[in-house]
Amino acid sequence: MSTDDDDATMDAADLSMMQLSDSFFPTGMYSMSNGLEAIFYSGRKIKAEELRELVKTYLEYQIGPADCTALGIAYEHAARSNLLKLLEVDRAIFSMKLVQEIRDASIRSGTQLVRCIRSFSDNKILGQYDDAIRGGQAFGPYPVALAVAANAFLIPKEKAALVMLYSFSVSIVGAALRLGMLQHFDGQKVIDELKPTIVKVTKANINRPIEGMWQFAPSIDIIQISHERMNSKMFIT
Amino acid sequence: MTAKRIPRLGIGGPVGSGKTMLIEKIVPVLAAKGYNAGIVSNDVVSREDADRMRHNLATEQGILSEDLVIGLATGGCPHTAVREDPSMNISIIEEMESKYNYLDLIIIESGGDNITTTFSPALADYFIYIIDVSGGDKYPRKRGLGIETCDLLVINKIDLAPHVGADLTIMERDAKAVRGDKPYVFVNSMTGQGIAQVTEHIIRDILFESPPKTVAKN
Numbered sequence: 001m002s003t004d005d006d007d008a009t010m011d012a013a014d015l016s017m018m019q020l021s022d023s024f025f026p027t028g029m030y031s032m033s034n035g036l037e038a039i040f041y042s043g044r045k046i047k048a049e050e051l052r053e054l055v056k057t058y059l060e061y062q063i064g065p066a067d068c069t070a071l072g073i074a075y076e077h078a079a080r081s082n083l084l085k086l087l088e089v090d091r092a093i094f095s096m097k098l099v100q101e102i103r104d105a106s107i108r109s110g111t112q113l114v115r116c117i118r119s120f121s122d123n124k125i126l127g128q129y130d131d132a133i134r135g136g137q138a139f140g141p142y143p144v145a146l147a148v149a150a151n152a153f154l155i156p157k158e159k160a161a162l163v164m165l166y167s168f169s170v171s172i173v174g175a176a177l178r179l180g181m182l183q184h185f186d187g188q189k190v191i192d193e194l195k196p197t198i199v200k201v202t203k204a205n206i207n208r209p210i211e212g213m214w215q216f217a218p219s220i221d222i223i224q225i226s227h228e229r230m231n232s233k234m235f236i237t
Numbered sequence: 238m239t240a241k242r243i244p245r246l247g248i249g250g251p252v253g254s255g256k257t258m259l260i261e262k263i264v265p266v267l268a269a270k271g272y273n274a275g276i277v278s279n280d281v282v283s284r285e286d287a288d289r290m291r292h293n294l295a296t297e298q299g300i301l302s303e304d305l306v307i308g309l310a311t312g313g314c315p316h317t318a319v320r321e322d323p324s325m326n327i328s329i330i331e332e333m334e335s336k337y338n339y340l341d342l343i344i345i346e347s348g349g350d351n352i353t354t355t356f357s358p359a360l361a362d363y364f365i366y367i368i369d370v371s372g373g374d375k376y377p378r379k380r381g382l383g384i385e386t387c388d389l390l391v392i393n394k395i396d397l398a399p400h401v402g403a404d405l406t407i408m409e410r411d412a413k414a415v416r417g418d419k420p421y422v423f424v425n426s427m428t429g430q431g432i433a434q435v436t437e438h439i440i441r442d443i444l445f446e447s448p449p450k451t452v453a454k455n
């Protein structure tokens with residue numbers, strides 16, 4: 001039987017979910033195009049449908065099987081206050097980020113996310129994870145940081161994954177808008193059309209073990225590497 | 238272990254007003270007095286400013302090491318990067334603080350932007366806003382958060398005033414009217430005029446006259 005108290009807790013968790021997925025939340029994601037800027041400057045014109053397919057590829061072959069799985073594992077360890085196991089997945093996902101620019105951006109976002117929430121939450125494992133980052137025992141990649149934050153906010157694991165995949169999609173679509181590759185209604189249409197993929201990718205990856213983490217999107221790796229080498233750029237990644 | 242916060246100076250101002258050149262002028266003056274600075278340059282579309290400062294201050298003059306000039310892209314949102322979401326800047330600065338704890342000062346150049354730019358107090362302890370005279374003497378009268386709230390207003394390129402019909406006495410009068418007691422300095426970055434005054438403000442108001450760390454250690 002659900003009580004008013006339970007409802008209030010769930011509503012607060014829903015609000016926390018909105019807070020974390022709001023582009024206003026300070027993780028610097030507005031400054032990341034995840035390689036899209038390199039495509040833009042290569043002179044290729046891409047249509048809204050192509051952008052949608054590109055984001056799908058990111059989700060299905062990179063963010064899903066690697067980051068989303070890492071988030072699921074990290075969430076379980078955070079819920080059990082197992083710092084050692086948390087550090088294991090921290091290292092695993094860090095080492096899977098092949099492109100330095102992307103790796104740095106992920107740990108900078110993750111670190112700042114944890115630090116921000118620590119400034120107003122006294123959640124124990126979040127504090128321990130922050131201390132581990134500061135002490136050099138952890139890197140603080142975004143998926144692990146988000147899992148720890150979601151646990152502190154009582155956001156269910158699957159919802160935390162939705163937050164991550166949604167924020168990622170929004171950051172690419174946002175970059176496309178600012179680069180003038182899309183107009184604003186098209187951007188919202190692309191996000192809407194990505195919803196089934198986000199849900200599917202979450203279901204497929206949220207409960208897999210650490211040995212099952214993988215990614216395979218070589219063409220995206222190459223795009224991201226070529227972004228890293230660009231001289232003149234508006235985006236960090 | 239978290240490194241101690243190193244005093245941070247934010248420099249903001251419209252596109253091309255002279256932010257980078259001001260840094261190129263003040264860093265050697267600070268260095269001559271023994272103060273070591275690190276620089277984070279938020280560039281809107283390129284790494285040009287960071288590359289220029291690295292080449293000039295590190296490679297040519299040897300005042301600081303090359304990794305102490307870092308360029309940062311801002312996704313086309315230079316004001317966001319120093320105000321409402323400074324997380325990338327803070328992250329980079331914290332890395333600098335733990336790697337180079339001997340620094341006396343970290344300077345953050347914002348990307349060139351409109352006149353509402355301000356720095357988040359979480360990012361910068363002191364905020365210099367720099368305008369130039371070439372937009373005419375209507376600034377600072379037109380106000381804007383940057384001009385009104387900065388700790389020090391620098392009015393740059395005064396050598397150009399006669400050429401654009403800008404009256405410096407009007408700018409001075411309006412700066413006083415808009416800013417009350419808060420300081421302003423007229424600067425010509427080309428000749429170095431006014432640079433000593435800017436540096437004095439930095440040493441007094443950000444560093445609180447503390448001696449350079451590397452000297453204090455000896």
Ligand SMILES: Nc1nc2c(ncn2[C@@H]2O[C@H](COP(=O)(O)OP(=O)(O)OP(=O)(O)O)[C@@H](O)[C@H]2O)c(=O)[nH]1
Pocket residue numbers: 250251252253254255256257258259286348349350393394395396397424425426427428
């Ligand atoms: N005449 C004159 N030119 C100046 C002065 N200060 C800077 N400049 C010139 O103004 C131009 C822009 O200076 P920067 O220092 O690059 O300006 P900025 O504010 O860093 O520019 P962005 O970062 O691109 O917004 C350069 O060509 C400088 O040589 C000055 O006092 N007088």
Ligand SMILES: [Mg+2]
Pocket residue numbers: 256257258286346
């Ligand atoms: Mg500049």
